[in-house]
Amino acid sequence: MNPKLLLGLALVLSGGLLGCSTTSQRLDDVELSIPPAAELLDVSLVQLIANSKDYDGKFVRVIGFVSLEFEGNGIYLHEEDYKHGISKNGLWIDATVDISKRKVEFDKKYVLLEGTFNAKETGHMGLWSGSIQQIKRFQVWTKP
Numbered sequence: 001m002n003p004k005l006l007l008g009l010a011l012v013l014s015g016g017l018l019g020c021s022t023t024s025q026r027l028d029d030v031e032l033s034i035p036p037a038a039e040l041l042d043v044s045l046v047q048l049i050a051n052s053k054d055y056d057g058k059f060v061r062v063i064g065f066v067s068l069e070f071e072g073n074g075i076y077l078h079e080e081d082y083k084h085g086i087s088k089n090g091l092w093i094d095a096t097v098d099i100s101k102r103k104v105e106f107d108k109k110y111v112l113l114e115g116t117f118n119a120k121e122t123g124h125m126g127l128w129s130g131s132i133q134q135i136k137r138f139q140v141w142t143k144p
Contacts, residue, residue: 040114045077048091049129052119059116060132063141066111068095068103071124075113075132082108092123092131099138110141 042061064075067082076082076090093099093113099106114137121131 045075045089045091048117049089052117052130055117056119056130057116059114059136061112061114061137062091062132063110063112064090066093066106066109066113068093068100068107074123074128075111079108079110087123087127088129090128091117092121092128094131094133094135096135096138099135106138106140112139112141113137 039059040061041055041058043055045062045064048055048060048062062075064077065079065082066075067073073093073095074082074087074090075093076086078089081087081089094115113132113135115132115135117130118133119130121133122128123131
């Protein structure tokens with residue numbers, strides 16, 4: 001291939017990549033604007049609950065046990081927390097329409113979730129320790 005053409009192509013691609021602040025991705029016919037990986041914080045639910053002010057407004061990744069039900073969409077530390085109604089050991093989930101439509105796939109399973117943590121919004125009747133909103137990734141977690 002022509003070296004000048006390769007150089008020109010490299011400059012165009014690098015200029016386009018350097019100017020990007022977010023990535024756009026299509027998932028199940030829904031356009032998602034995803035923050036750069038550098039802004040994603042991989043944290044535990046324990047960290048979010050114990051240090052909620054430190055993570056308020058941050059884009060986070062967590063893994064936990066999910067329940068999708070009327071007035072009770074939540075992600076818990078453990079399945080036992082759900083079974084015993086310990087919602088303070090969990091976060092409210094602002095489930096998207098797509099997540100709700102796929103309830104059978106996700107409900108009562110461990111899920112990896114990426115979204116924006118909100119320390120002030122504590123879900124239905126203020127029962128939760130915060131919430132995750134603007135969910136960008138939601139998938140069943142399988143053993144590694």
